Amino acid sequence: MIRGNGGELHQLAEGDTPVMTTAQGGPVADDQNTLKVGPRGPALIEDFHFREKIFHFDHERIPERVVHARGYGAHGYFETYESLAKYTRADLFQRAGEKTPAFVRFSTVAGSEGSADLARDVRGFAVKIYTKEGNWDLVGNNIPVFFIQDAIKFPDVIHSVKPEPDRAFPQAASAHDNFWDFISLTPESMHMIMWVMSDRAIPRSFRFMEGFGVHTFRLLDAKDESTFVKFIWKPKLGLQSVVWNEAVKINGADPDFHRRDLWDAIQSGNFPEWELNVQLFDQTFADSFDFDVLDPTKLIPEEILKPIPIGRLVLDRMPDNFFAETEQVAFMTQNVPPGIDFSNDPLLQGRNFSYLDTQLKRLGSPNFTHIPINAPKCPFAHFQQDGHMAMRNPVGRTNYQPNSRGEGPREDPARGFRSFAEQIDAPKVRLRAESFADHYSQARQFFNSQTVPEQKHIAMALTFELSKVEAPVIRERMVAHLLNIDEALGATVADKLGMEKLPKPADAAVTPRDDLPASPALSIIQNGPASFKGRKVGVLASNGCDGKLLKALQVAIEKEGAVMELVAPKVGGVETADGTKVAAKHMIDGGPSVLFDAVVLLLSQEGAERLTGEAAARDFVADAFAHCKFIGFTSAAVPLLAKTGVAPDADEGLIALEGPTSAAKFVESCRKLRLWAREAAVKL
Numbered sequence: 001m002i003r004g005n006g007g008e009l010h011q012l013a014e015g016d017t018p019v020m021t022t023a024q025g026g027p028v029a030d031d032q033n034t035l036k037v038g039p040r041g042p043a044l045i046e047d048f049h050f051r052e053k054i055f056h057f058d059h060e061r062i063p064e065r066v067v068h069a070r071g072y073g074a075h076g077y078f079e080t081y082e083s084l085a086k087y088t089r090a091d092l093f094q095r096a097g098e099k100t101p102a103f104v105r106f107s108t109v110a111g112s113e114g115s116a117d118l119a120r121d122v123r124g125f126a127v128k129i130y131t132k133e134g135n136w137d138l139v140g141n142n143i144p145v146f147f148i149q150d151a152i153k154f155p156d157v158i159h160s161v162k163p164e165p166d167r168a169f170p171q172a173a174s175a176h177d178n179f180w181d182f183i184s185l186t187p188e189s190m191h192m193i194m195w196v197m198s199d200r201a202i203p204r205s206f207r208f209m210e211g212f213g214v215h216t217f218r219l220l221d222a223k224d225e226s227t228f229v230k231f232i233w234k235p236k237l238g239l240q241s242v243v244w245n246e247a248v249k250i251n252g253a254d255p256d257f258h259r260r261d262l263w264d265a266i267q268s269g270n271f272p273e274w275e276l277n278v279q280l281f282d283q284t285f286a287d288s289f290d291f292d293v294l295d296p297t298k299l300i301p302e303e304i305l306k307p308i309p310i311g312r313l314v315l316d317r318m319p320d321n322f323f324a325e326t327e328q329v330a331f332m333t334q335n336v337p338p339g340i341d342f343s344n345d346p347l348l349q350g351r352n353f354s355y356l357d358t359q360l361k362r363l364g365s366p367n368f369t370h371i372p373i374n375a376p377k378c379p380f381a382h383f384q385q386d387g388h389m390a391m392r393n394p395v396g397r398t399n400y401q402p403n404s405r406g407e408g409p410r411e412d413p414a415r416g417f418r419s420f421a422e423q424i425d426a427p428k429v430r431l432r433a434e435s436f437a438d439h440y441s442q443a444r445q446f447f448n449s450q451t452v453p454e455q456k457h458i459a460m461a462l463t464f465e466l467s468k469v470e471a472p473v474i475r476e477r478m479v480a481h482l483l484n485i486d487e488a489l490g491a492t493v494a495d496k497l498g499m500e501k502l503p504k505p506a507d508a509a510v511t512p513r514d515d516l517p518a519s520p521a522l523s524i525i526q527n528g529p530a531s532f533k534g535r536k537v538g539v540l541a542s543n544g545c546d547g548k549l550l551k552a553l554q555v556a557i558e559k560e561g562a563v564m565e566l567v568a569p570k571v572g573g574v575e576t577a578d579g580t581k582v583a584a585k586h587m588i589d590g591g592p593s594v595l596f597d598a599v600v601l602l603l604s605q606e607g608a609e610r611l612t613g614e615a616a617a618r619d620f621v622a623d624a625f626a627h628c629k630f631i632g633f634t635s636a637a638v639p640l641l642a643k644t645g646v647a648p649d650a651d652e653g654l655i656a657l658e659g660p661t662s663a664a665k666f667v668e669s670c671r672k673l674r675l676w677a678r679e680a681a682v683k684l
C-alpha cells in the first residue's frame, strides 16, 4: 500500500481492505474494465483512471546503471572498534563501540540488470555509511586493483567488455573479441586480468568475498596531518568461490543465486559481517615501496603492510522495496566526510567527476539526495533549491549568503571539510608517470601466490575465454603477455588453444621482476573459513530413507551454523522408514547439486534403484563429484554412485554414513569445503 506523507487518507477499521485510489487520491470504483461505449467498445479517452495507470506503468523504468547494472543491497551498520583520532578527525572513527547506519550494494559490472549472478566478472562492493558529518561512500570492488590507470580509458574498457555493438552479444561475458582485443593492447590491465581469470571472479556468495577501496586515500587528523590509507573489507565467514563448470550450471539452475543467498541469510537472522581493515603508511613508506601508491593497478601486499581491523560492518535488514532503495541508491566516490581525503590517483580523480554526473542521468534530477536512501541522516542545511521533484525547499525569505538578516546556515572552517594542502609544482601535461610503467611484476606475484588448483583454474579460464576469440592475432597477443607473467602459464594456454608455436614475449617497458615473494593473502584457498558456517548441504532423500540419520544430519549441520535443504523426487517430500513425512525444499530437477556446498545421498534401496534411472539424479552425483564436493552416502546409495562412475571409496571426500555419529563426522569433513586433491582425477 502507498501511504501519503500526511498519513492515511482513508481511515480504516482493523481488518478493512483499503479503498484503491488514483494517484490523485480519488477512490476507484472499477479497476477491471476500461470505460467503453457499450460492453464491446470502443474505449473512451475520458477514462482518467485507465490513462493515469498506463501512463505511470509506461514510465516505471529508469536508465540502468551503465556499469554495475545488476546489484543487490542490504541495510546494516558499521561499528567502530577503537578511536582512530590519532590518524583522522572523521567523526565515525572517534568513539569505540559507536554504530553508524550503513547500506551496501553488491553488483556485477558488465551484465544488464536481468543478467545471471554467476558471470565471470568483478563484483562491486559499494558501502554508504551515514555518518554524523555526512555520507561516506566507499565504492569498491572485490578485487584490489583495476584494469586501467587513467579514468580517460574507462569508456573504452567498458565498451570492450559490454555486448559488441553490431550484434548485441555476448551478454555479461568477457569471452569475446572486443574485450580481449582491448586488453591485449593494454598491458597495464595484466595484473587485473590475473584476478579476473582467477576464482575471485566467480564467488560462491557475496558473504564470502573481500572488498577493496582500491585507491590510496588520505586520513587527516585534527591538525590536517596526513596518513595514506588503503581500505579492505574482510568477510568473517572466510573466502570461497565456485569452479567455472559449476558457475555455468548455477546460472541455469538459479540465475539469482547470489541474491537469494543474501536474502535467505539475512531473513533467517544469519547476518553477514565484514571487518574493515586499513593499511596505513606515510610518505617515507610510499617513497620506498616497489611501486607507485597512486597507481590503481598495484596493491600493497598484506605481508609488507599488515592490515589493521578498525571496525565491523553487519548487514541485518533487507530493503522494504528493491526499486526505492537498491535501484535508486546513488554512490559517489566524492562523498567523503571531513578527515578522509583523496589521493592524486588519476583513476580516483576521474571517478570523482563521473559518479555525480551519472546520478543525474539515472535519477533524472539534481534532487536525488531527497530520496530517502540517499539523504544524509545527520542535520543538513544549504541553499540549493527547486528543480525537478524538489521535496525540501528553504523556508523564509532568505536563500543566499551573505545576508544582513543573520539568517540561514554559514560555513564553519573549524568543523567543515578541508582538503590536504599538498604542495604541487609541476607542468601541465598529458603524461603517464614512469613509476606506473611496470605492468607484469605484480601480475606474476599474484600468480605465484596461488595454490596449484588455483593456478590451474586461471589457465583454464584464460583458455576458455580466448577460445571464444575469433581472431588468432588477438589470442597470440594475449599469450605474448602471459609469457611475461609466467612462461609455463603462457605455454599451457597456447597448447590448449592449439597454437602451433609460441609467440615472442610482449615487449615490456620494465623487465618483469621475479624477486617479489609470494603473498599467501592473495589466495582464496589459503584464506578459507575454519568452519562450515554459513554453507549449505543438499540432502537427496527417497521414501524409506533412514529418518534417524536425517535428524542427526540436521542437528549436526545446524550446530555448525550451516543450512540443510532436502531434495526429493517429489517436492511434497518423503516418508522415512519410520513413517515420518518430511517436506522437501526442491524436487530433484529443481535442486541440482551445484546449489550446495556438500551433498548427502540418503536413499533406501528402492529409492536408489529408481533414481539410478533418472538423469537429474545421476547429474546430481556426477557434478558434486566433479566439483570436488564432499559426498555423504548411505550404503543403499552405492548403485547410484556406481551408475555415475564414482567408486564409494574413490577418495576421502566420499563418506559412508553409518549410524548417527557419522553425521557429525561428515559435517566436520565439510569444513575443508572442497577436496582439491580430487581435481586431477576428474579433469574438470
Ligand code: HDD
Pocket: 065, 066, 067, 068, 071, 105, 106, 107, 123, 124, 125, 126, 139, 140, 141, 145, 146, 150, 151, 152, 154, 213, 214, 215, 296, 329, 330, 331, 347, 350, 351, 354, 355, 356, 358, 359
Ligand atoms: Fe565505477 C558504478 C566501483 C572505476 C564510473 N563503480 C560503480 C559501482 C561500483 C564501482 C561498485 C556500483 C555502485 C552501485 O552499486 O550503485 N568503479 C568502481 C571501482 C573502480 C571504478 C572499484 C576502480 C577502482 N567507475 C570507475 C571509473 C569510472 C567509473 C574509472 C569513470 C571514469 N562507476 C562509474 C559510474 C557508475 C559506476 C558510471 C555507474 C552507475 C553509478 O556509477 O552509479 O559513474
